[in-house]
Amino acid sequence: MAVTIKDVARLANVAPSTVSRVIADSTRISEETKQRVRKAMEQLGYHPNLNARNLASQSTKALGLVMPSSKDVGFQNPFFPMVLQGISEGAQEKNYALHLTTGKSDREILDAVIQMVQGQRVDGVILLNSKVDDRVISYLKERNFPFVLIGKPYKNIEEITHVDNDNLRAMKEVTEYLISYGHQQIGFIGGSLEFMVTIDRLQGYKQALQNASIEIKSEYIVHEQFLREGGQDAVREIMALDQPPTALVVADDFMALGVLNTLDELGIKVPDDLSIVSFNNLLLAEMSKPPLTSVDINIFELGYQASKNLIVLVENKNEPTKRLIISHRLIERLSCSRPKQ
Amino acid sequence: MAVTIKDVARLANVAPSTVSRVIADSTRISEETKQRVRKAMEQLGYHPNLNARNLASQSTKALGLVMPSSKDVGFQNPFFPMVLQGISEGAQEKNYALHLTTGKSDREILDAVIQMVQGQRVDGVILLNSKVDDRVISYLKERNFPFVLIGKPYKNIEEITHVDNDNLRAMKEVTEYLISYGHQQIGFIGGSLEFMVTIDRLQGYKQALQNASIEIKSEYIVHEQFLREGGQDAVREIMALDQPPTALVVADDFMALGVLNTLDELGIKVPDDLSIVSFNNLLLAEMSKPPLTSVDINIFELGYQASKNLIVLVENKNEPTKRLIISHRLIERLSCSRPKQ
DNA sequence: TTGTAAGCGTTATCAG
C-alpha cells in the first residue's frame, strides 16, 4: 500500500540496501547515487516504516513517559505541562519521539510500563512521580532498563540517575531570608510526607531555624495536599494558635493562593500581618494579590535535562548513573515584609 | 535476547502460529492448549514485540496527539492537562497507547505528524489547536487519515469529526444571565479572533444583546491573549471609557484572575461595582477572590470523547464524520450581582 | 484444531 524502500530502490535503480544506506547517510555511498536515491524518495513521497525499522534495528528512538495517575489531583497543577514542555524539547532535539503512559491505579501503570518496555516501544523511560517503594522503579532497575527520575529517589540514590532541585538548600535559604527580615515565628505548610520533596524542604526549614537558634514548634508544621482547599484548612489551623506565626513558607503557588484567600477571610493582611514565600513561581505567583515572592525551581529545565540525559543513558551502554541538580532562584515580589511589633 | 513467540512455542510444544492465536484468543484453539501456552508465556515472562506485531498486522493500537507548540503560552493553561486526562482515559479503556508530538514551529509540527503518520506509528491523530488554514488538517484530510479535532474546524465542518462545546449558545446564555440581573452595559474580553472559540462566543454575545435590544458597542469588545497580563491591559482599556460597563464576560478563568487584580488596583469592587462571568471553571475559579461564576465546559469530557470517537473512526473504515457537542453548565459563585444605579 | 510458510519493511552481514 504505502511506498516502501523497494519502490524507491526500483525507481533509483539500486538495491534496497543501498537506499537504506542513503537514509542512514552512510559514508560509503557515492554522492552521485545518494542524489539519485534522494530524488527518488522525494518523488515517491517515501517515509520509512518505523515499525520495520525498529524491528530490524532493535531500537526505537522513542522515550516513554510515565504520567501521574489521572486520578491524581497533582495532575491539575501547572507543574505537569511545564515539565512536559522541557522533556519534549530535550527529546525533539535528538529526534526522539515521546510515548505516554497512564493508568488509574499503580497496578495499571506498572502494567502499561511493562508493556511499553518489553514490547520494545521505547528505549528509555522518564518517571515523574516517585512514591515510596515504587514498583515501577524496582521493575526498571531489575531489568536494567534505562530510565531517569524527576525528583529524588527514596532509596538507591547512588544507583538511579535523577534530576532534582536542591530542595533542602532552597528551603533553608527561604527560611533564612525570612529570618533576615526579622521573623522568628515561621510556619511551614508543605505537602504530604510521602513525597521526597516535602521531606527535603522540611529539613531545610528545620536546619535554618536551628542555625538561628529558633525553637522548632511542631504546631507550626502542617502537611496538606498540594492543591485546592488544602491550603485553606492548613492556614486556619495554624493561625488559630495562641501565638500564630508571622511568616509562612508554602509548598506551592497554587496552595499559596488558597492560603491568601483564607487569610483574607480571616482579616489578616499580607504582607503587613503575615509574610509568605512559596515555591514554583508559576504565572499564578505574579497574578495573585499580593504578587507572591516565590522560588523558581526551573521546572522546564527539570524536564529538559531529564530527557537529554536519558538519551545519553540510552545511547551509551555504560554511562554511569548521575545526579543532576537544577538551580533555583528566589523571585522577590510583594508578599514579604518585616514583622510587626 | 528477549523471549520471543518461538521460545513460548517450543516450551509449550506447539507452533508459533498457535501461540499467536492464543494471544489473540482465537476461538479455534482448544481450551487445553490455550492453558498450556498461557502457562508457558507466564513461565517465560513473555511479552509480544509490538514492532513486529505492528509490522505484521499493519496497525498499531496507538493514537497520536498533536500538542500545542511548546512556545505557545496556552500551554500553561490548565486546559491542557485536563484534556489530556480525558484523552488518556478514553484511549486506555480501549487499550490504545498515546504518542506525543510537538514542535517549536508549525513546520516542525507538520513534519513530526508526517513522520508519525507515514511511519505508521499511530492509527489515528487527535488535534488540539486548530488554527486558520491548518496545514496539519489539510495533510490528514488529503491522505484520508483518521483524526478528530478538539474544537471547531475553520472550514469543511461537515467533513471533519470534531468535539466541541456549543460556545455560541454558552456565551449567549451567560450574556442573558447578566441581562436578567439588570445589566445593560456588558463588556466582552475574549481571546484572539484567530480561534474559532472566540468567534463563536462573540457571536453568542452579540445575539443576546440584539435579542434584548441592547446596543452593541465596539469599545466594549476587547481581544487579548488568553493568559497573563492580557486581562490586565484589556480591563484598563475598557474601564477607562466614559461609560464603562457594569458587567464583563471573560474568556478564561486565568484571564479573569488578571482582571480581578487590575480591578482591585483600580479600586473597583467585584461584584458590587462590576459583575464578572468567565469560562472553564478551573480550580482557580473557586480559589479566586471573589470566587468566580464560571461556565464549566467539561474539559475532561472533551478529551474523553475525542479519543473514544477517534478509535471508532479507526476501527470502522466507513464511519461517517461526526460533530460531538459537549454540554456546558454555568456554575454560580460570587462574582455577579445587580448593577448599581 | 493445529502446523507450515509466506510475508510485513527495514537493517546488517557478507561478498564482490
Added chain:
DNA sequence: CTGATAACGCTTACAA
C-alpha cells in the same frame, strides 16, 4: 562503493 540475502518477531492464509 554496491548488491544479495539473512535476520528481526509476529500475523495470516493455506494446508492438513
